[in-house]
Amino acid sequence: MKTYLPPKFIVERDTERCIQCQACVSQCSFDVHSYDSEEDDVISQGDNCVGCHRCAVFCPSGAITIKRNPLQYNENYNWQPEVIEDIKKQAETGGVLLVGMGNDKQYRIYWDHLVLNASQVTNPSIDPLREPMELTTYLGCKPDKLDIGPDSKLQTELPPQIKLEVPIIFAAMSYGAISLNVQKSLARAATEMGTLWNTGEGGLHPTLYKYGPNTIVQVASGRFGVHAEYLDAARAVEIKIGQGAKPGIGGHLPGEKVSDEVSVTRMIPNGTDALSPAPQHDIYSIEDLSQLIYALKEATNYSKPISVKIAAVHNSAAIASGMVRAGADIIVLDGLRGATGAAPKIIRDNVGIPIEMALASADNRLRQEGIRNRASIVVSGGIRNSGDVVKAIALGADAVYIGAAALVALGCTVCQQCHTGKCSWGICTSDLRLSKRINPDIGASRLANLLRGWSLEIKDILGGMGINALESLRGNRLQLRGIDLTDTELQTLGVRMAGS
Numbered sequence: 069m070k071t072y073l074p075p076k077f078i079v080e081r082d083t084e085r086c087i088q089c090q091a092c093v094s095q096c097s098f099d100v101h102s103y104d105s106e107e108d109d110v111i112s113q114g115d116n117c118v119g120c121h122r123c124a125v126f127c128p129s130g131a132i133t134i135k136r137n138p139l140q141y142n143e144n145y146n147w148q149p150e151v152i153e154d155i156k157k158q159a160e161t162g163g164v165l166l167v168g169m170g171n172d173k174q175y176r177i178y179w180d181h182l183v184l185n186a187s188q189v190t191n192p193s194i195d196p197l198r199e200p201m202e203l204t205t206y207l208g209c210k211p212d213k214l215d216i217g218p219d220s221k222l223q224t225e226l227p228p229q230i231k232l233e234v235p236i237i238f239a240a241m242s243y244g245a246i247s248l249n250v251q252k253s254l255a256r257a258a259t260e261m262g263t264l265w266n267t268g269e270g271g272l273h274p275t276l277y278k279y280g281p282n283t284i285v286q287v288a289s290g291r292f293g294v295h296a297e298y299l300d301a302a303r304a305v306e307i308k309i310g311q312g313a314k315p316g317i318g319g320h321l322p323g324e325k326v327s328d329e330v331s332v333t334r335m336i337p338n339g340t341d342a343l344s345p346a347p348q349h350d351i352y353s354i355e356d357l358s359q360l361i362y363a364l365k366e367a368t369n370y371s372k373p374i375s376v377k378i379a380a381v382h383n384s385a386a387i388a389s390g391m392v393r394a395g396a397d398i399i400v401l402d403g404l405r406g407a408t409g410a411a412p413k414i415i416r417d418n419v420g421i422p423i424e425m426a427l428a429s430a431d432n433r434l435r436q437e438g439i440r441n442r443a444s445i446v447v448s449g450g451i452r453n454s455g456d457v458v459k460a461i462a463l464g465a466d467a468v469y470i471g472a473a474a475l476v477a478l479g480c481t482v483c484q485q486c487h488t489g490k491c492s493w494g495i496c497t498s499d500l501r502l503s504k505r506i507n508p509d510i511g512a513s514r515l516a517n518l519l520r521g522w523s524l525e526i527k528d529i530l531g532g533m534g535i536n537a538l539e540s541l542r543g544n545r546l547q548l549r550g551i552d553l554t555d556t557e558l559q560t561l562g563v564r565m566a567g568s
C-alpha cells in the first residue's frame with residue numbers, strides 16, 4: 069500500500085568530507101545508509117531515519133547532518149502533524165499504534181514549577197567538600213516506636229531493611245525488552261554504587277545471580293521466570309500491578325524478541341509472544357494483594373522487603389493506603405511520563421497522572437492515616453536530573469527509580485523506536501549483532517558516573533539548604549515553593565507560592 073507519510077528527517081552526507089568508510093552503513097539499523105557496489109558509493113536517504121543519531125556520532129569525518137524535514141502541513145491548531153500522521157499510519161495498518169519510551173505530550177512538568185530553598189543569614193549553609201553529608205537511605209517498613217534497653221542497645225526487632233548509599237535505583241527493565249549487556253551494566257553499576265537494579269518481569273539470567281544482593285526481582289502478571297531460586301537470590305521482591313507508561317493494560321514482548329536465551333530466562337517457548345495479562349489474575353481486592361504479599365514473605369522467610377508497584381492514577385493515594393495496609397514494605401508509584409519498551413501510543417499519551425501529584429497526595433494520605441512509617445515510597449516516571457531527585461524527596465519520596473535517564477547515559481537518544489527491536493544503540497534489542505554495541509564494563513562505568521555526579525549535586529543542594537542528611541529533607545515541603553501554579557495545584561502539592 070502506498071504510504072502517504074513524508075519522511076520525518078532529512079539526512080545529508082557531505083561528499084567533500086565523506087571518506088567512504090561505510091561506518092554509517094554498518095551502524096544504522098534502520099537501513100538509511102547503503103553501499104552501491106556498482107557506483108562504489110555510499111547512498112544515504114532519510115526515508116527510514118528515526119533520528120537516533122548513531123551514524124552521525126560514529127562518522128569519523130563528521131560528514132553527516134540530520135535535520136527535521138521542514139515540509140509543513142497547513143497551519144491548524146487542531147490538526148497537528150502528529151495527529152494527521154497517526155491517522156495515516158492506522159489507515160495503512162489497521163492496528164494499534166505502538167511506541168517506545170515515555171509520554172512526550174505537553175502535560176505540565178511540575179518539577180519545573182517547583183524551586184528549592186537555600187540558607188542565607190540564619191541556619192548557615194554547609195560546605196559539602198569539608199563536612200560529611202549523608203545520603204544513606206533505608207527502605208522498608210519502620211516500627212511505630214523503638215525500644216532501647218538499659219544497655220542503650222536497640223531492643224525492637226526491625227523488619228527487613230535495604231540500605232542504599234544513594235537514593236536512586238535503576239528502574240524495572242526486563243531482559244528481552246533490553247539486552248543482557250544493558251542488564252549487566254545496570255547490575256554492576258548498582259553493586260559499585262551501593263544501590264539496586266530491577267529485573268522487570270523478564271526473569272533473572274543465570275549470569276546475573278551473583279548480583280542478587282543488589283537486585284530487585286519482579287513478580288508480574290505473566291509470572292515470567294518466577295521460581296524459588298529467583299526469589300531467594302534477590303534483595304527485595306516487587307509485585308508489579310501497573311506501570312506509568314501503560315496503566316491498566318498488560319505487557320507484550322513480540323515473539324521476534326524472544327530469543328533462545330530470553331525464552332529460557334522467561335520460561336516460555338522460543339519465538340512466542342510474551343503476553344502479560346492486564347490484571348494479576350489472583351488479585352481482585354486489597355485482601356488478595358495481601359495474600360500474595362504474605363505468600364512472597366513466607367516464600368522468602370520474611371527476610372526481604374516486599375514492594376508493590378502501581379501506575380499513578382486518579383485514586384492512587386487511596387490505593388497506596390490499601391497497599392500499605394495489605395503489608396507492602398515499599399510502595400512504588402510510576403507516573404504519567406514513565407518509559408517503556410513498547411506501549412499503545414493512545415494509552416501512553418492519555419492515561420495516568422503526573423508523578424508529582426501522585427506522590428504528594430499519597431505521602432499526605434499516609435501521614436494523615438498515621439501509617440507513613442509502615443512503607444517506604446519510591447517514585448518513577450520522568451526523573452531527569454538530581455534537582456528532580458531532591459524535589460521528589462522534599463515532596464515525600466524515600467528514593468526514586470530512574471529508567472530513561474539510565475538508558476540515555478548508555479547512549480539512548482530517546483528516538484522512541486524501542487518497540488521495533490532495532491535500537492541502533494544496542495539497548496532495547498535482543499539482536500545479538502546490535503546488543504554487542506553495549507560493553508558492560510563501559511556501560512557500568514557510565515552509569516556509576518551518572519549516579520556519582522548526581523550524588524555530588526544532591527550534596528551541593530542539601531548543603532546550600534543547611535541540611536547535612538537527606539533524611540532531614542524527606543517530606544519537608546517547606547523547602548519547596550511553587551511558581552506559576554494555581555491555588556488548587558499548590559494545595560495538592562502541599563507547597564506554598566514563591567514569595568510567601
Ligand code: SF4
Nearest residue numbers: 086087089090092127
Ligand atoms: S560514516 Fe561518514 S565518512 Fe563513513 S561513509 Fe558514512 S558518511 Fe562517509
Ligand code: SF4
Nearest residue numbers: 480483484485486491
Ligand atoms: S533505547 Fe534505543 S530505540 Fe529506545 S529510545 Fe533509546 S535509542 Fe531509541
